[in-house]
Amino acid sequence: MIAALLVMIGIAVFLGAVLGFSAIKFKVQGNPLVEKIDAVLPQTQCGQCGFPGCKPYAEALAKGEADINKCPPGGEEGIHKLADLLGKEFIPFGEGAPPKAKSVAFIDESTCIGCTLCIQACPVDAIVGAAKQMHTIIASECTGCELCLAPCPVDCISMLPIAEDITNWKWRYPVFPIQATI
Amino acid sequence: MKAAFKFHGGVHPPTHKTESTRTPIAQTALPSKLVIPLHQHVGARAKPVVQVGEHVLKGQMIGKPEGRLSNAVHASTSGTVSAIDLQLVAHHSGQPDLCVTIVPDGRDEWIAHTGVDYKQTAHTELRHLLRQAGVVGLGGAVFPSDLKAYSNKHKIKTMVLNGAECEPYITCDDMLMRERPADILRGAEVLRELLYAEEILIGIEDNKPEAIAAMRQAVIDGKHEHMTVVAVPTVYPSGGAKQLMRILTGIEVAAGVRSTEKGLQCFNVATAYSAWRAIAHGEPLLSRIVTVTGNVAHAQNFEVLLGTPVDELMAQAGSRPDTDKHIMGGPMMGVQLPSATVGITKAANCIIASSPALFPPPKPALPCIRCTRCAEVCPAELQPQDLYWFAKANNFGKAQEFHLFDCIECGACTYVCPSNIPLVNYYRYAKSEIWAREQEAQAAELARERHEFRQLRIEREKQEKAEKLAQKEKAAAVAKAASDAVQMPTATPLGPNADPDDAMQLRIDAALARAKEQASAAHPKNTETLTPQQHAEIAEADARRAKAHEMALSDAEQKSE
Structure with a gap:
């Protein structure tokens, strides 16, 4: 009985030590979610989201203190990406923030x-x-x-x-008449 | 020797090659002007090195290579540079690019040029010569040849010489092989030397028996060793580099793998020819064989100076009035020219005059029925129907997962599609969207780095400023304490914890006291010789001034109350 207890306590102490050691040794610096969100943002650093730069907006998003539709330079695609990343529903841009041409x-x-x-x-x-x-x-x-x-x-x-020229020209989405099927 | 292997898929479109092979290669008359684009190769655009109004000689460099992946551009004839500006070029976008326009003087006067003996010349020097001569892949991809003729990491066993010319209508390589096989093989020997390749396999489609015979004869006549001409079955796209390597050697070059890693390298026959002209004769790439065919009176191959306007070339083949557009390249992969005034480039292997009768407008597309005929013919063994689905839905990540970038845009899928869907256009759209996103991501990364560095710098500057200020104040305090100790021993010494406001007040008080002292120490001069009456007047004036001062003070007090 005592031997069993001692063994269990021993295991607990050992595992606790391992956990404590790895908590110090492998500590993650900063919030990894912030980094992920920051990677999605377009890095224009324009402050249109109401935060002084992309990183602060990413931090606010990670804390759930900001909406995902505050970044006009990211476009609707950016909102979709943020929605995917944060597991939120897509919200369209508000009235005052239509995305502009680059x-x-x-x-x-x-x-x-x-x-x-x-x-x-x-x-x-x-x-x-x-x-x-x-x-x-x-x-x-x-x-x-x-x-x-x-x-x-x-x-x-x-x-x-930014005007289109031969270096930044892109193929258009193919548009062609579709025959009506009767 | 017959080919032992085959690649997956392929199609058999009508070849239309006999129209343009009936007469030998013709020389073109000197055009009225040459519009020479500075970007005729893969990589960075050449940098113009001539001025408007300058007289240039045939073979003179007008654009020098910029960066490692770039190539030179030369004046195709002697004449005067009349403009260096944006002109329409043969590009899918229809956008203009930088071109040098030369008005020929008619003398066709060469710049001094000599060849070298490639066996006596260092390889780096030979590659430099190829680069300076503007030699690029003439099969259509226009990749700089000096970079391809180099492999230090992998041993090249087989060098493939591509004379397959699988696309309909095009016969420029066929005619070149028939008429100038010896120089092609000599050029191939130079390239073999540069690559230390063991053997050369020359792949020619079996619908060109004259070319095969001429090349075989040239191999015997030139006493070339370890060099075999292989007749390959006629199937589109056997002229794709990976496809031809597969046919000739059975080796499959997988996605993301370079052919050199498998001991293979591939050059077009016309590239080998121009490499020989460049090395042995010192002639830069100034002209190429162009098939002029389609809706013209007499379809034929011409040796065309680079920069010749397409309409002037077409006139020599007898252009017809119902021609509505021109296609550069073949009907499967060609570029529709934005204008008939664009200049011939190194990539222009063929110009097809198109008319509604020859190429009727595409029928309207129907929905995809997933018949997978496209998958059956795809030479890259992709699933085109899935790629179409993802590209159409803008699901680019998924398209990349399905190896979109292995697509060689050969157009076999579009050719067989029973629903007439322009499949390749979807793949091109998806590819260019993915590239644009990658570029945006890179720009964002750069912006992030610069922003973070700026934040860091601002923080650092703030700290440095604070430190400097602290040091200055400390020094001032020390100096003041020292001077106070000497001049005013009665002044209250500042404790180390003194409030800065108090310290300031103390300093102000001290300054006021000093001013008062000075004022009382100053005595009016020139008063010794005055009369008593004048003394009385001065005293009176002083009293008035004192009274006024008192009144002003009491006024201020009342106001402040």
């Missing part, structure tokens, strides 16, 4: 006064320039978040939609 910011360099306000606003450091020097956008790194538009004191930044 675009990049463009600085009218003749108007720019070199105030650096847009550089400070850019979440991905896609603007090059210095005080009292002309600024310009690195188009390949611009996410089209529009955060540089508001701070510009001379309104020299505009958003140019």
Whole structure:
């Protein structure tokens, strides 16, 4: 009887030690769900969701504090992905947040006064320039978040939609007449 | 020798090859202008190295390769560069691309060029020559040949020379093999040398007996060893690289595996020919054999300068008025040209003049009945009906699971579909959507990295600023304590826990006290020689000023109350 008890206690102590050790050794840093959600988000860092960037929105989604339809750059496909990931129902975009065509910011360099306000606003450091020097956008790194538009004191930044050319052209969904079957 | 193996599926469309093989390859007249696209190969677009207005010689490089996967572009004749701008090109999109337009001067004057003896030249040098000569795969894929003629990881046993030319209407390789077999085989020897390949197998479809005979004779005449011409059965798409390798060697190159890993490499016969011209004669790729056929008076093969506008080429074959469009390539995989003014490129093996009588508009598509005829003919052994289903439903993940990217877009499935569904268009749509998503994901990854780095930098800058400020304050406090100790021993020393506001107030009080002291120490000068009357006036004025000051003070007090 006592031997059995001792064996059970021994096993319990041993397993507890193993569990305790692995809890320290294999501790997961951060919330893995946040990482997964962040991977789905488009990383425009535009703040249209009401959070200061994609990661904070992902954190809020992981805690269940935000709706999944707050990310216009992600498009409806993004909502579907979030719905799948979080096991939620699809919700369409609200009234005020229709997804826009993809675009990049463009600085009218003749108007720019070199105030650096847009550089400070850019979440991905896609603007090059210095005080009292002309600024310009690195188009390949611009996410089209529009955060540089508001701070510009001379309104020299505009958003140019990305035009289709031979490098980014895509095959269209095949559309052809379907014969009526009577 | 007959082929011993076969691939899965395949179709037998009417070949229409005899129309254009009745007469030998003809030279074209010099066109009025050449529109030479700078992107005629797989990889990065060549960078223009000429200026508008510059006079160029035949064979002069006008676009230099940019990056590893790229290739050179040359002036096909001597003349003047009249424009470097966006022009329509032979592309499915119908979008313009950067082209160099040259107006020929009619002299056709060559730039200085000499060949090398490939046996006496280092391999890296030979590959460099191929790259600088703009040699790319002329079977239609236009992959840079210098990159294909290199294998350091895997031993190449067999080099396949592709003369199958399986697509209907096209006969350019057939005519080249009939007329210039010796140079093709010499080029093949250069490529074999570069790959250290043991044997060369030349696959030619058995509907080209003249080409097979000519090539066999050339093998004997040229005393080429370990080189065999194999007649392969006529079935579309036997000219696909993987399909031909399978027919000739029985080796199947699986999905995601490169043929070099299996000891195989494949070149088109015209590529071997232009490799020989480039190495032995120093001639860059300036022209190619183009089959002009379809709705024309006399279908024929022409040796065409790259950049020749299609309409000028068609005129030489006798274009007919009811031609409504032109197809570059064959009817199975070809590109419908956005305009008849586009220039001939390295990929243009054939131009078919199309008319409604020749190619009637496709019949309306019916729903898929899942008859699986497409699966029976698919040379890649895919399930096209499933791929269609997933592509149609935008279920791209599933389409990829079903090996969408193994599809070679040969069009055999579309050809046999009893419901007339444009299956290949669905696969192309799905592929380009998947590529676009991948690019978006990469851009997002870049944006995330940059954003995170920015956050880190801002945090770091904040910390550095705080540290600097703390150090400065500390230094100032030390200096002040030292100066206070010397000048004003009576001043209250600041304790280490003193409130910053109190410290500021103390400093202000001290400054006021110093100012007062200075004011009382200052005595009015020039007053010694004044009369008593003047002294009395000064005293009076001082009294008035003091009174006014007092009144102002009491006023302020009243107001503040």
